[in-house]
Amino acid sequence: MKFRSEEERLAHPQARLIPSALCGGMEIFSIDEITDLEIEVMKKGLSVLAEANVSAVDKKGKMRLWCAFAVSHPNSSDAEWRQCAKLLNIHILDYHFVDDMLHIASGIGNIWVLNQLATSLQPAELQEKIIQTSYPRSALELAALGGHLAFMNRLVDLAGDKLQDMIAYGNFSAFRQAAWGGHLAVINRLADLAGDKLQDMIAVYHFSAFVSAVSHGHLAVINRLIELAGDKLQDMIQDVIIAQPHASAFYQAAAGGHLAVINRLVELAGDKLQDMIAAGNFSAFVGAASHGHLAVINRLVELAGDKLQDMIAADNFSALRGAARRESNRLHFSGIYQGAREEARQAVVNRLLSFPAVFAYAETHDEESRQRYFEYSLDDQEQAYDQRHIHPFVTERLADLHRRRAEFIETYPNAVFDLADSEEVKLCFYMLRNLIRRNDPTLLDEMHFLIEIPAVKTLLHTAVTPAEPNELLRLALAVNNRGAAEILLTIPAVRDLATQNDFYRAENRGELDLRALATDSESSMRALSAGEQQRFAQAMARYQPMLIGGGVDRLMQALRDQLMERYAAHPAEITQESGQRCQLPADWQAFQVLNLTEKERGEALRAYYTHPDHTAWRYLAKPNPWMSADASYINVDPSHPTERWSTFDEYQSLIAMLYLAATDTDPAVAPTDEHTIEGRLTHFIAELALIGRAHNWDDTRVKMDKAGHPVLDSSGKPVREEYDNQQGDKPSCFSGVKRRLFQSVISHPLLDILTRERVLQEVRDFVRAHFIKAITPSNRADLKTAWKNYISSLEPEDTAPFKALDISPTQQQALQDHLCKKYGAAFSEEPHFVREVSEAFEFTQTDPPAHALKFSAMIGLEQLLKTPSASPSFWQSEQPARSSRNDGRTPPSPRSNH
Structure with a gap:
């Protein structure tokens, strides 16, 4: 069986039993393959060996089969160990097998082999074998790497006066391998045995044991090494965490994705934290990104402080380039990091792209990136x-x-x-x-x-x-x-x-x-x-030529002139303290020269604010002296900061077109629903006025009745209402202007704008059509009985016959699809319309648990149960739903879309 990666091998139930230390290079197992016979031995044991023809198997193959049996049957008896060796024709004490068997036994912690050698070899010969074999790793090193404490203790017993030589072999390689493997018990045992060589053992190769533990995320070992470091702790911190950027512990922890270790190193760094993060041009951040460790990336972002932008941009945005590099170019087999999965690195790419500086770099370097930085060639790229x-x-x-x-x-x-x-x-x-x-x-x-x-x-x-x-x-x-x-x-x-x-x-x-x-x-x-x-579309087709012919600027001026004419006919006025009526001028300068008291001035301003024609004119004025000092969505003349005006100018074309529509006297577009041209224009002006004061309605107050008492809701709580604060103009923002303009022209056949009332009428027609079809001669009698029972008992069990007629989710979706098709973006792009339809079919705590009963009044259920009814036009012929219109004689709701 072949494996594409070490990770895949470790996922196999039998192959995973072979220690990685015995795989690859000069080891007895290859890194990517295990034979079917070896797997069968692991599954079934000696019976497989007894039936197999092993005479043709070479020495290495026999060693592999013995190891396969040993790792899968570790509690075998002395007799079974001997039988296995016999079936494989392995003579443990034979010169050709001693080194191999000791090596395998050390890698898997098999004490039986060690005891066989101890009883047969001379002590000096055994000690020599223990300290150094023909393999690169010593017996103690392999045992430490695998965490085989019992085996290691047996080696200690057999080492005699060569104990310190065995521990120090390979510059304390056993200690470093134990740290690599994260075996705290082995670390402690070697620390006990090292004696006065302890600090040398910890510090060897620039504190290599500490770096190894960090590389693999072994926090318990890390903490123990910190304890053991004693007065060399600061040297270790400086040398390992900070001074070696691309080989530092911090880099290794980040590249390995060990968040808990990162946090521990942060604690150790103290006031050197920023130096540690920035070491090697932020190599730790780049390492974490390259290996797809999102949690580490986020932690480093938290820690970077005012160096954040430097970190994400380091080395020409190396973190992004590393994260975006393709998986296929990485090693699949042994190594510290195993190659992060594509999705993990993609998550890091997305996180990095969320920084404006990174995104700005990336989106302008895509061509260069795919040819140079991101390891693409133009002839084999899967996607740019x-x-x-x-x-x-x-x-x-x-x-x-x-x-x-x-x-x-x-x-x-x-x-x-x-x-x-x-x-x-x-x-x-x-x-x-x-x-x-x-x-x-x-x-x-x-x-x-x-x-x-x-x-x-x-x-x-x-x-x-x-x-x-x-x-x-x-x-x-x-x-x-x-x-x-x-x-x-x-x-x-x-x-x-x-x-x-x-x-x-x-x-x-x-x-x-x-x-x-x-x-x-x-x-x-x-x-x-x-x-x-x-x-x-229809309105544009009609009025676009008029816009071109008349010019937007001239039409806007005509609108302003008409507003002034209307104001002159019915100006705002106040009663002065002397009792005289005072008509207020339209112009700010003329208003300024009026001899008014402070109280009269306040009343005058409020009169302006409540006058729809003047308010609409102010919305279109440039500048608008009546503007509030703290209005948000406005334009300011940089040369004259006191001159401010609304954002109307970018919507002048739309306003001009709607003005043409509102005042169009052509009988072909005469007002519908018994409205008038004057009513249509009045409504249009009222909408402009409300745009001009949209954010003056941001506050709420308790609603009072005519007697001055608070109005209460069904739960006894005071009802709150929005109101105009009667302060300086605070116009709508950009998108609020557009929403308000969309509803500014009523009763115009080319501007048949969808309203909430029309949406609800569509729902009513749909529901009624459904139940006209659902109530048939075959179920009418049973439903009548159920209706009588329910209205007298109101018990849920009496609703079952009606529950069977409920409007299914599929049917509800059909209504949504129908409305999207019928009204297009007017429905689909208005979330509150979509929500209104969805919520219409939901059951509240007070609703009866069946749609027929929930909508009984709407559909005339009792009448439907008495006599059949013809299907309504809605669902079959798709005639327009009935419309409820504001005729322009009363202003629209002030808070419908700021």
């Missing part, structure tokens, strides 16, 4: 480095971000998902850079997703990579990624910086003209993802 590591990492991190965003929205439906960790934000920036570099149109939605994270958006034009401002736009230019360039140019800071640098014409080696893209009104919907563009 970027496909093996970079792309899967980015996919996984994006999936995690999507999951976290969905969970966040589920918990905080009115808040905006953002990132607080500056390192994670930088990583997202570099992941965005990688998506741009790939120049794949299918990745544009993921670019949108990353850009909409506020913390990421603020970095887009900055020099995240030193001396590389506007790096992403310039990369899009370099790789001719038109889609990415269009998206980035919707960001004012990116566009402004590009304008200042003549749109990087000096760097242009491709086909893109950034100046043309920046002024192209046909690309007005660049800020929308593919799914969002799908929702607006």
